[in-house]
Amino acid sequence: xPGRIVEWxxxxxxxxxxxxxxxxxxxxxxxLSYWWNFGFLAGFVLVLQVATGxxxxxxxxxxxxxxxxxxxxxxRDVNYGWLLRYMHAVGASAFFFVIFVHxxxxxxxxxxxxxxxxxxxxxxxxxxxxxxxxxxGYLLPWGQMSFWGATVITNLFRATPFFGDQIVIWLxxxxxxxxxxxxxxxxxxxLMPFIIFGAVLIHLVALHTVKSxxxxxxxxxxxxxxxxxxxxxTKDLYGLGIFLIIYSIFVFFIPNSLIEPANNIPAxxxxxxxxxxxxxxxxxxxxxxxxxxxxxxxxxAMGLSVIIFAFMPFLDRSRIPGGARYRxxxxxxxxxxxxxxxxxxxxxxVPPTTQTILxxxxxxxxxxxxxxxxxxxxxKEDAWLFKRGLPPEVMALIEKEALDKEERKQKRLRRQGDxx
Amino acid sequence: MRTLLKIVxxxxxxxxxxxxxxxxxxxxxxxxxKSIERGxxxxxxxxHSCHTLKYVHYRDLLxxxxxKQKVEAWRGDQPLDSALVAQMSEADAINMxxxxxxxxxxxxxxxxxxxxxxxxxxxxxxxxxxxxxxNHIYPETKMPDILNSGGSTxxxxxxxxxxxxxxxxxxxxxxxDPHEAERLRxxxxxxxxxxxxxxLLYFVKKQVWSKLN
Amino acid sequence: xxxxxxxxxxxxxxxxxRRDFLIKVTSVVGGVGVAAACxxxxxxxxxxxxxxxxxxxEVDITDIPAGGVRTVAWQxxxxxxxxxxxxxxxxxxxxxxxxxxxxxxxRVQHPEWLVVVGVCTHMGCVPNxxxxxxxxxxxxxxxxxxxxxxxxxxxxxxxxxxxxxxxQNKIIIGKVA
Ligand code: HEM
Ligand code: FES
Numbered sequence: 049x050p051g052r053i054v055e056w057x058x059x060x061x062x063x064x065x066x067x068x069x070x071x072x073x074x075x076x077x078x079x080l081s082y083w084w085n086f087g088f089l090a091g092f093v094l095v096l097q098v099a100t101g102x103x104x105x106x107x108x109x110x111x112x113x114x115x116x117x118x119x120x121x122x123x124r125d126v127n128y129g130w131l132l133r134y135m136h137a138v139g140a141s142a143f144f145f146v147i148f149v150h151x152x153x154x155x156x157x158x159x160x161x162x163x164x165x166x167x168x169x170x171x172x173x174x175x176x177x178x179x180x181x182x183x184x185g186y187l188l189p190w191g192q193m194s195f196w197g198a199t200v201i202t203n204l205f206r207a208t209p210f211f212g213d214q215i216v217i218w219l220x221x222x223x224x225x226x227x228x229x230x231x232x233x234x235x236x237x238x239l240m241p242f243i244i245f246g247a248v249l250i251h252l253v254a255l256h257t258v259k260s261x262x263x264x265x266x267x268x269x270x271x272x273x274x275x276x277x278x279x280x281x282t283k284d285l286y287g288l289g290i291f292l293i294i295y296s297i298f299v300f301f302i303p304n305s306l307i308e309p310a311n312n313i314p315a316x317x318x319x320x321x322x323x324x325x326x327x328x329x330x331x332x333x334x335x336x337x338x339x340x341x342x343x344x345x346x347x348x349a350m351g352l353s354v355i356i357f358a359f360m361p362f363l364d365r366s367r368i369p370g371g372a373r374y375r376x377x378x379x380x381x382x383x384x385x386x387x388x389x390x391x392x393x394x395x396x397x398v399p400p401t402t403q404t405i406l407x408x409x410x411x412x413x414x415x416x417x418x419x420x421x422x423x424x425x426x427x428k429e430d431a432w433l434f435k436r437g438l439p440p441e442v443m444a445l446i447e448k449e450a451l452d453k454e455e456r457k458q459k460r461l462r463r464q465g466d467x468x
Numbered sequence: 469m470r471t472l473l474k475i476v477x478x479x480x481x482x483x484x485x486x487x488x489x490x491x492x493x494x495x496x497x498x499x500x501x502k503s504i505e506r507g508x509x510x511x512x513x514x515x516h517s518c519h520t521l522k523y524v525h526y527r528d529l530l531x532x533x534x535x536k537q538k539v540e541a542w543r544g545d546q547p548l549d550s551a552l553v554a555q556m557s558e559a560d561a562i563n564m565x566x567x568x569x570x571x572x573x574x575x576x577x578x579x580x581x582x583x584x585x586x587x588x589x590x591x592x593x594x595x596x597x598x599x600x601x602x603n604h605i606y607p608e609t610k611m612p613d614i615l616n617s618g619g620s621t622x623x624x625x626x627x628x629x630x631x632x633x634x635x636x637x638x639x640x641x642x643x644x645d646p647h648e649a650e651r652l653r654x655x656x657x658x659x660x661x662x663x664x665x666x667x668l669l670y671f672v673k674k675q676v677w678s679k680l681n
Numbered sequence: 682x683x684x685x686x687x688x689x690x691x692x693x694x695x696x697x698x699r700r701d702f703l704i705k706v707t708s709v710v711g712g713v714g715v716a717a718a719c720x721x722x723x724x725x726x727x728x729x730x731x732x733x734x735x736x737x738x739e740v741d742i743t744d745i746p747a748g749g750v751r752t753v754a755w756q757x758x759x760x761x762x763x764x765x766x767x768x769x770x771x772x773x774x775x776x777x778x779x780x781x782x783x784x785x786x787x788r789v790q791h792p793e794w795l796v797v798v799g800v801c802t803h804m805g806c807v808p809n810x811x812x813x814x815x816x817x818x819x820x821x822x823x824x825x826x827x828x829x830x831x832x833x834x835x836x837x838x839x840x841x842x843x844x845x846x847x848x849q850n851k852i853i854i855g856k857v858a
Pocket of ligand 1: 094097098099100101102103104105108119133136137139140143178181182183185186187188189237238240241244307
């Protein structure tokens with residue numbers, strides 16, 4: 049019977065061939081490591097957030113007089129409401145964790161390089177959407193951190209030339225963060241995840257066009273590709289199991305470690321908490337904001353620090369595939385960058401003192417410098433590595449790429465010749 | 469690298485300096501019904517005149533299993549469904565202390581240090597040379613030394629006050645997260661299950677991949 | 682799993698069987714987990730404890746005068762508590778007019794006190810107290826002072842909720858003693 053239904057559908061819609069071609073039979077490099085699990089995990093967390101979010105929204109009330117109470121209603125009275133809320137709150141952190149690892153993987157192995165630039169840029173778009181979604185969600189419980197976080201972040205737009213103040217008021221729909229802000233944030237917080245779904249779809253269509261990269265950096269011959277199912281379904285599910293164990297430890301045993309104590313105090317527009325900090329996933333960027341002693345400069349630096357990822361395909365001029373795998377200097381740069389992120393995160397967390405501000409400023413300079421030196425180190429490193437010698441299959445690939453490029457150029461020239 | 473190390477070290481030092489602003493005593497919470505009920509009793513006598521617990525209702529105390537007679541005595545003629553609202557009105561309180569006493573339902577969760585903070589604060593009173601009382605943990609507090617911790621620094625009396633504070637904090641901890649016990653219990657099952665499932669998945673993955681070579 | 686050594690082909694088969702078995706067990710365990718994970722989501726849509734708390738309503742009936750009616754909310758529905766006068770009790774002593782004949786004695790615990798859910802059994806409007814009994818203005822049904830329907834279209838008598846007297850002047854609706 050199911051066979052007949054599938055047959056009926058197949059005559060009208062390419063169901064079986066789609067599943068076979070794009071899902072189960074999708075040719076995947078056999079040497080993908082566990083670092084390649086994180087894309088799947090991100091998709092899983094997205095579904096988890098939407099599921100818990102929809103059920104929370106059945107009990108949540110977006111109204112400054114009711115929000116805080118409705119969260120307590122969820123935590124105390126709703127059946128398993130505490131579980132839904134902790135799953136959602138921890139899930140937001142899990143989402144960023146998974147995405148950060150996913151991005152670090154991409155940076156390390158150079159997966160952003162041609163022909164995967166569009167994947168990198170859609171990924172960048174996803175990061176921005178995720179940040180916006182999480183930021184707006186964080187206002188919803190209407191605690192002290194929610195309120196002051198939203199106040200500070202909406203005030204960033206004061207840096208806009210000419211219309212700064214008007215834009216801030218327009219964003220809030222009020223002179224301060226108020227009822228209008230809360231209701232629009234709820235509306236958008238509900239909407240954005242579905243836009244994220246759409247963006248994920250584009251991300252995946254691009255992936256299926258250019259195919260997965262792999263740790264060796266070498267485009268594997270067809271014999272080294274294996275079907276996604278059953279090999280990567282089982283590998284992804286095993287990885288999911290590990291992820292869920294860690295996630296559950298947070299949800300069931302230390303959920304409050306991810307919720308700032310001050311967010312258990314209702315929002316009070318008349319009093320700012322002594323120590324306001326954003327969620328951990330914003331800390332490095334927040335530290336960069338605080339490191340620049342000027343409103344506009346700080347905002348620009350922070351914006352640039354997030355957008356700068358997008359320039360990676362242009363900055364990295366190396367012709368050697370595989371990212372850090374064959375490139376010791378690029379590898380060093382990668383680890384320094386990660387370390388710098390941790391330092392910035394720490395600086396963003398502690399209250400500003402002259403000491404931490406200085407550390408933050410040094411780390412900020414290192415942050416940007418680590419990008420600006422990439423074009424230089426990638427060229428110099430290439431020269432050095434070519435002289436020292438690279439594995440033959442890597443050399444072969446580089447030569448092939450150079451030939452392809454040449455051929456494309458010739459073709460283009462010929463075509464132009466034909467026309468004129 | 470050396471400078472980096474120095475920076476990291478410096479950072480650690482400044483972190484600990486900041487965390488040590490006030491040294492908190494550690495409280496050994498008891499989360500059995502009896503201590504929580506004792507804590508409720510003390511709280512209803514000592515704190516409830518001024519502090520509200522707006523997210524806690526008399527019915528919640530009954531559902532938790534507290535003694536029916538006690539709950540009836542506490543609620544008087546208020547309905548079971550009503551919250552634990554302070555006896556003193558907020559206006560009166562502001563008149564008297566210059567500041568409204570905060571709601572206690574989430575107090576343990578709302579302070580850095582959690583139960584330890586509340587415990588240390590309740591016991592943090594001391595007698596100043598000029599006869600007035602101060603508090604080590606929260607010097608600006610407007611609340612009087614309810615448990616008389618400043619006046620009972622020795623022997624049996626001291627131990628009694630400590631026990632009272634511990635009971636109150638046990639109650640407030642339960643109240644701030646009433647499903648905590650259930651959450652922990654469920655957590656063991658969920659994680660136990662996930663370990664079994666993940667082990668199975670590991671073997672499935674291994675078997676499937678073993679075909680490749 | 683036992684026939685691995687007999688024939689060359691069975692070696693593969695045996696392995697295949699073992700694999701199938703492992704996959705089956707894992708699928709069942711995983712399926713149970715997914716089903717269990719749905720429980721909190723489904724359960725969260727059931728009435729929460731504060732709603733359930735409204736399942737019982739405590740009413741002090743001291744100050745309802747003879748002949749008076751008090752309407753209280755029970756589970757969000759109106760409940761009429763009538764302090765009946767001898768005249769009212771007299772008016773319902775027979776089942777002559779009732780369309781759904783039940784003796785008054787089966788509908789009350791004390792003759793002076795009638796407790797009924799004020800929801801018309803026709804389409805759910807709230808009937809109005811008019812003289813002896815109630816009239817429902819939606820479609821004209823009439824009830825007597827025992828809450829029994831005396832004129833259609835309502836098919837049944839007003840429902841008597843579970844309740845009991847905690848003391849002489851206090852009742853709890855929603856629960857029997
Ligand atoms: C991309 C996915 C999502 C992310 C990253 C996210 C993130 C967040 C965050 C950080 C909070 C504040 C958590 C807290 O401290 O309590 C929150 C709250 C909330 N979110 Fe989401 N969310 C997502 C999707 C959704 C969806 C699809 C809905 C559905 C309508 C939703 C509904 C809610 C509600 C009602 C709250 C308030 C309850 C609460 O604070 O726990 N979320 N979200
Ligand atoms: S609803 Fe009362 S008569 Fe129809």
